[in-house]
Amino acid sequence: MLDTRVAQSTIDHAIALGADFAEVFVERNQVNNIATLSNQVQDIASGIDFGVGVRLVYGAKVLYGYTNRTDAEELRRIVAELAAKDRRDPAVSAQAFDFRTASDAHGAQRTLTQDSEVRDKVGYLFAADRAARAASNLISQTQGACGQREQAVEIFNSDGLHIRDTRHYIRARLQAVASNGSDQATGMQTDGGLLGWEIVETLDPKACGAEAARQALVNLSAKPCPSGRMPVVIGNGFGGVIFHEACGHLLETTSVAKKASVFHDKLGEMIANPVVNAVDDGTLVREWGSINIDDEGMPTERTQLIKDGKLVSFLADRVGAEQTGLPRTGSGRRQSYRFAPASRMRNTFIEPGTASFDDMIASIDRGVYASHMGGGSVQPGTGEFNFAVTEGYYVEDGKIRYPVKAATLISTGPDVLKQISMVGSDFALATGMCGSVSGMVPTTVGQATLKVDDILVGGNA
Amino acid sequence: MVATVETNAQRILDKVLSAGALGDLVIQEESSLSLKAHDGELEEHKVTSTRVYGVRVVKDDRAGIAYSESADPGALDSMVEQALVNATFSRVDPAESVATGDTTLVTHDAILCPDDPTTVEAKIDAALYLERELTARDKVRNVPYNGVQDATVERHVFATTGRTAHSRNRVCSAFAYALLSDGDKDALEGVQSHTRRFDDIDTAWIVDETYRRCVAMLDGEALPSRHYDILFDIEHQADLFAVFHDMFSAKTARDGINPLRDKVGERIAVDALTIRDAPLNADGLGYALFDDEGLPATTTTLVDDGTLRTLVHNSATATHFDVPNTRNANRSPRASLGVGLHQLEVAPGDANENALASGEYLEIVDLAGLHSGGNPVSGDFSFGAAGFLCRDGERIRPVRNITVAGNFYEMLNRIAAIGDTQHWNPERSALMARIRFADVAISG
Numbered sequence: 001m002l003d004t005r006v007a008q009s010t011i012d013h014a015i016a017l018g019a020d021f022a023e024v025f026v027e028r029n030q031v032n033n034i035a036t037l038s039n040q041v042q043d044i045a046s047g048i049d050f051g052v053g054v055r056l057v058y059g060a061k062v063l064y065g066y067t068n069r070t071d072a073e074e075l076r077r078i079v080a081e082l083a084a085k086d087r088r089d090p091a092v093s094a095q096a097f098d099f100r101t102a103s104d105a106h107g108a109q110r111t112l113t114q115d116s117e118v119r120d121k122v123g124y125l126f127a128a129d130r131a132a133r134a135a136s137n138l139i140s141q142t143q144g145a146c147g148q149r150e151q152a153v154e155i156f157n158s159d160g161l162h163i164r165d166t167r168h169y170i171r172a173r174l175q176a177v178a179s180n181g182s183d184q185a186t187g188m189q190t191d192g193g194l195l196g197w198e199i200v201e202t203l204d205p206k207a208c209g210a211e212a213a214r215q216a217l218v219n220l221s222a223k224p225c226p227s228g229r230m231p232v233v234i235g236n237g238f239g240g241v242i243f244h245e246a247c248g249h250l251l252e253t254t255s256v257a258k259k260a261s262v263f264h265d266k267l268g269e270m271i272a273n274p275v276v277n278a279v280d281d282g283t284l285v286r287e288w289g290s291i292n293i294d295d296e297g298m299p300t301e302r303t304q305l306i307k308d309g310k311l312v313s314f315l316a317d318r319v320g321a322e323q324t325g326l327p328r329t330g331s332g333r334r335q336s337y338r339f340a341p342a343s344r345m346r347n348t349f350i351e352p353g354t355a356s357f358d359d360m361i362a363s364i365d366r367g368v369y370a371s372h373m374g375g376g377s378v379q380p381g382t383g384e385f386n387f388a389v390t391e392g393y394y395v396e397d398g399k400i401r402y403p404v405k406a407a408t409l410i411s412t413g414p415d416v417l418k419q420i421s422m423v424g425s426d427f428a429l430a431t432g433m434c435g436s437v438s439g440m441v442p443t444t445v446g447q448a449t450l451k452v453d454d455i456l457v458g459g460n461a
Numbered sequence: 462m463v464a465t466v467e468t469n470a471q472r473i474l475d476k477v478l479s480a481g482a483l484g485d486l487v488i489q490e491e492s493s494l495s496l497k498a499h500d501g502e503l504e505e506h507k508v509t510s511t512r513v514y515g516v517r518v519v520k521d522d523r524a525g526i527a528y529s530e531s532a533d534p535g536a537l538d539s540m541v542e543q544a545l546v547n548a549t550f551s552r553v554d555p556a557e558s559v560a561t562g563d564t565t566l567v568t569h570d571a572i573l574c575p576d577d578p579t580t581v582e583a584k585i586d587a588a589l590y591l592e593r594e595l596t597a598r599d600k601v602r603n604v605p606y607n608g609v610q611d612a613t614v615e616r617h618v619f620a621t622t623g624r625t626a627h628s629r630n631r632v633c634s635a636f637a638y639a640l641l642s643d644g645d646k647d648a649l650e651g652v653q654s655h656t657r658r659f660d661d662i663d664t665a666w667i668v669d670e671t672y673r674r675c676v677a678m679l680d681g682e683a684l685p686s687r688h689y690d691i692l693f694d695i696e697h698q699a700d701l702f703a704v705f706h707d708m709f710s711a712k713t714a715r716d717g718i719n720p721l722r723d724k725v726g727e728r729i730a731v732d733a734l735t736i737r738d739a740p741l742n743a744d745g746l747g748y749a750l751f752d753d754e755g756l757p758a759t760t761t762t763l764v765d766d767g768t769l770r771t772l773v774h775n776s777a778t779a780t781h782f783d784v785p786n787t788r789n790a791n792r793s794p795r796a797s798l799g800v801g802l803h804q805l806e807v808a809p810g811d812a813n814e815n816a817l818a819s820g821e822y823l824e825i826v827d828l829a830g831l832h833s834g835g836n837p838v839s840g841d842f843s844f845g846a847a848g849f850l851c852r853d854g855e856r857i858r859p860v861r862n863i864t865v866a867g868n869f870y871e872m873l874n875r876i877a878a879i880g881d882t883q884h885w886n887p888e889r890s891a892l893m894a895r896i897r898f899a900d901v902a903i904s905g
Contacts, residue, residue, distance in 0.1 A: 034550075035797075037716055043797040044547035047528035047540070051511065060499070065508040068530050081508055085585065118550050141717040177718050177838060184720055184838050219839075227864070227904030228686045258499060260605035260640060338509065375833030381605055381640040381649040384862065386830040386845035408834050408843035408864050456683070458843045458864020458904040 001164075002026045002052060002070055004097060007156040010075040011094050014056050015158055017079065018088035021057040021318075024075070025295065026154040027337040032116045036125045036144035038133075044118060051337035054078050058086045060323060064340040095160030102292040102299070105285055108168035110197035112150040117197050121146040124172065124205050128189075131209025132176040138220065139213050140179040146172045148197065155297040163297045169442060170199050171288070171431060174208050178216035185222070185405070187215025188390070192431040194442075195286045215372065215391050218403045225404035225459025226394060231367040232409060232452050233360045233395070238373050238430035240445035242452075243278055243350050245376040245385040246413040247271075251280075251305055251313075252331075252343040253320025254437055255380035262383040262414055263311060271311045272417035275353055278306040280315055282330055282346035288431040289347040289444035293330070296341050300330035305348075306417075317343040335439025342438040349446030353423030360422050360451040362398040368407065368457055369393045369400055375432070383413035408458040416452060424448040466490075466512075469532055470619040473516055476541045478621055482520035482548070483559040484541075485620040487753060487794045489513050493612035496585055498592035498604075503585060505608070515794025518544045519558055523551040528795045556780040557798070560754040560790075563623030568750050572743055574613060574631040579659040584609055587664050591637045594668045598639075600679075601672070606638040606651065611659055618755035626755040632746055633659040637667050641675035648681070648861075650674035650827075653887050655746055674826070677849075681861030683905030684850060690822040690877060691865065691901045692851075695893055697828045699886035702805060702893075704835040704842065705869045709738075709763055711778035712800045718838050720870060721769060729769045730873035733810045736764040738773060738789065739892065740803030747804030747890040754790040758803055761787045775800050807893040810879025817880045817897055818854035825865060840870035846903075863905040875899045 007024045014022035029049040035042045052070060056063040056079065063082040067074055110117060125144030132142050151167045171192030178185050189211040191203055234242055247263075255261035263271060272278075282300030284290050291300045296318050303313050316324065317332030320343045333344035361369060369392065376387025389407040393400045411419075429446035464472075470486055477484035490512045497505040514537060515528040525548025529540040568574075588609045595604045611633045618626040638651025651671045654662050693701060707713045714722035721729060740749040740758035749758045754776055762770050774782070775790035775798055791801030829845035836842065843866035849856040877899040883892050 031795075040552040041550050042552065042716075043524075043526070044550050045526050045528070045795065045797060046543050046547060047515070047795060048530065048536070049513075050530045059502070061503050061506070063506040067510050068512060068532075078508060082506060085503075085506075085582070118547075122550065143716070143718070184718070186836060186838050224902075225843075225866075227866070227902065255605070258603055258605050260603055338511070340505070340507070375830075377830055377832070379649050379829075381602075382647050384829070384845070386834065386864075388830060388833040388843065405839075406836075406841035406843045406866050406868070408830060408845060408866065410829070410845045410862060410864055456862065456864065456904060458845070458866050458902075460841070460843065460866040460868070460902045 001028055001152065001154045006070065006072045006075065008097065009072045010054060010079060011156060011158050013076050014079045014083065015092060015094040016090055017083040018086065018091055019056040019058055019083065020091055021158055023055040023155065023157040025053040025337055027051060028152045029149060029336065030112055031149045032112055033147045034118060034121050034145065036122065036129065038142055039126050039129055041122055046116065049336065053337040055340050056082050057319065062319060062340055066337050094158040097156060097162035098160050099162045102163055102165035104292055105283065106194050106290065108196040111168050112148050120197065120200065124200055125174065127205035128174045128209035131206040132174065132213040135210055135213035136217055138178045138180060138217060139176050141177040143175045153295065157297065161297045163293060165292050167194060167291065168196050170195060170197060172203065174212045176212035176216040178220040180220060183220060185216050185219035187212045187219060190431055192288045193286045194288060194290045218391055219405055222403035222405035224461040225368065225392060225407035225457065226461045227457055227459035229454055229456050231364050232455050232457065233369045234373065234450055234452065235371040236426045236447055236449045237428035238445060239370065240349050240447035241373050241376055241387055241432065242416065243447060244345060244348050244445045245378045245387055246416045247278065248280065248345045248348045249378050250380050250383060250413050251315055253314055253316045253324050253326065254342045256314050257320050257323035261380045266311050269311055270309045271414065272306050272309040273420050274309040275423050276306055276309050276417060276420050277351040279304055279351060280345050280348045284347050287347050287429060287444050288442050291346065294332040295334045296332035298328055298330045298332065300346065303329045315343045315345065317341055333438060333441045335441055339438040342436065344436060344438060344441055345434060345443050347429065347444035349429065350423060350450065352425045352427040352448040355422035355424050357424055357449050360424065360449065361395055361400060364395045364398060367395045368404065369395050370409065385413060386410040404459065406460045409455050410458060411455045416455060419453045419455060420450055421453045422451040424450060464532065466617055469537060470617065472534065473537055473541055474619060474621050476538060477516065477518050480520065480545055482518045482545065483621045484516055484518040485559050485618060485754065487515045487792055488617040489794050490615040491612065493610060494581065494584065495608060495610040496588040497608040498588045501593060503588065513794045514540065516540055516544050517798060518548055520545065520548050522553045522555050522557065523548040524554065524557045524797065525551055526797050556777045558776060559620050559622055560624065560756055560776045561622055566626040566751045566755065566757060568628040570629055573748065574629040575658050577658040577660045584611060584659060587635065590664055591635065591667060595637055595639045595671060598672045600641050600643050602640045602642045604637055604639045607636065609635040618751065618753060620755055624755045626751040628750060631657055633657065633662060635662045635664060635667055637671045639671050639675050641679055643679055646679050648675045648678040650678050655888050678847060678859050678861065681847060681859035683862045684860050686904045688900045689903050691825055691898045692817065692822055692895060693825045695884045695886050695895065697825055698893055698896060699891040700828060700831055704831055705837050706802055707837040709773050709802060710800050711772040711774045711782060714772055715778055715781055720840060724769050725771060727769060728767050730764055730767045731876045732767040733879050734764055734767050734873065734876060735808035737762050737806040737808065738802050738804065739806040742804060742892065745804045745885065745889050745892060749803040752788045752790040753792040756788045756790065758788050773800050773802060805891040807896065809881045809883055809894045812878035812880050815854065817878050817895060818851065821852050822897065823860065823903060824849045824851050840868040842867060842869055863903055866902045872898050
């Protein structure tokens, strides 16, 4: 995508101005997004993002710039502007490029550049809409979305790296709205992965529509949620957002290197209940958060974060590794050429255990079963996090009693990890988008159903 | 001949017209400098420059959009062709059109994009100052989030009808969030400041205010779960309203997911509440001379003494509902035609500060989970929160690790008082009188 001579000239210029490390990140991102409203196509948007990001590292300092242009003059101008305050005699020599193409573990077939397959995708969303409406006449509306993108990246750096990769993302979603005349409620079903439109061969639009409708109808009948500290059983799949927020962000060297994570000095210590084993794995075939190489050109890997409750690793990008002395983990990620890379999660999950769902519910006198979770956020410095319950039930005397709405769970990472007392075996993964210093990146969360003995539930009862 | 934004626009719109379609084009150019400090050194220095073209075509009552970050002729031609293809799949919608008229609107740089003499070196010094001065304060462990930014956004709208509009907006900002630790207690708090000119940023105030907030919150603890009267600070009151902005959207009403869609002309809030969209208040950074169809923006009263007067419209929703266009079209180059508020204003009420802060109440100064804890379709929300338990205007004790929950649309009918003074939020995008909400569920 970028003339090698232009990349070499840019990096040579940066090294000549005294940079310890220089990198050129080129991205071409083709996008096709379809939105439906019930049984009509509302929007189809398509386009191409293209740009070049230039990163210079002087010691611990990161200088970053980007442009839509690809000429050597513009890239050298950016380098000169970035280095204006730091230029010095050359400290290192730039290596000659050694070109490689990233090994592809995912094998997308029905890719966007071959065909956007609009008719087929619209047909899928319409079928999901019909299924949702068939569930009840209280389903008043559906909103469907199918987004496909093909992100081609090319990375050059002063260590001689020159590598290309192409990532194929697909995601389909249906939101159902239930209405009884006075109140409205929503339900959502999302599927996605690191592959092409062949994902449709594994999807059932009827199941998608029925699930979105089921959630909306449950929420329409939900009562205000009781509040206070209580045990909570968190459902599998997207329930794994609890680990993502409570712990995952606190293990990124982005926070650790600044000692802005409550776990920055806990490596090798017990930070969780011994039933907790947690992993961040970029290698899972065709999973939404997987990558072949990270956005610094390093092959990705599987990283065990917590083993039997003990913290055994952090997630490190190049700069984070240099600042902490930890090994890189193939976790340097960024939303686009507009961001410098940072250590980020990929597919992050708590490994399954052996507890049964029935035993978890039976062990609760007064609590909540949060079967579906929404998003959340965390302050790494204090570990305080929150996340939303999108489908929940009040539990009393060991039995699920009635659905509840408008609930949030809040706690701190160190507290909640110690409060996980039971982990089930019904492991599942779910797709999400994670926002942080290097933008929004696709991430997968996952877990089996698990029980937290004590957490604050914010409700409206 | 060197291609300019104008010649490229002409090329694109000529191609649209030659295909028998109408269309409009949004071009957005951005340039920025952002700086962050860590351990006394500049940690990040970022300079950026981008341009994106986004075209919307309307042919045979069907709309299609496409965008490109490449400005070479082939890419722009391909963009138009793709938008025309996309339109063939869209629903037939006689309301979707290109706004008529051939006016030209241009903003004044003296107001929206003023020059100031601040050098890059001075901006670097400002970033280093924020981190250095806060780090030097007692018990500050570090300043994990800090920085300064100077960004200029140019937006062009061109339409096949001949309408053109051009704005250039400059926003300078600075922020710092410090982590304070004392034994096993810690607090992460901070502030931000946004201005038109960099030399208007008061970095000393940011340092002092950030430190003051950290110290004030350090001893915060939960409080018993029950219902309290609530006063949000202006930043988070504006954030709360922003979560539910779609309540005013004619597009979500048209899509059948706005609970207020049949409430125009009805009372939706207490009599004391008046809400406007005020795009022409140039004191705010949300100032807009025109909307994203290039039509001149205008002040719109949305809620008048508790009664919903109108939703906000673009040309398509106004045609659909057969009502006047409020000129609230909203469209990024990458997106289809929507609607949005320009600059929200909550009109002053009659409660002075003493009346607003009488008796016991909870002052909320931090909300967490705004992106996930609120549902605009149902109005239900539950957020993490922090603040102060107060009595008669005095802070009794800091409060942390609590949640605030309720239904926003119901809360508009449980307003106990509205202050008699308006305040800008830190982003200067909303001008609001403070609202005291009665009987809100707090969990601790």
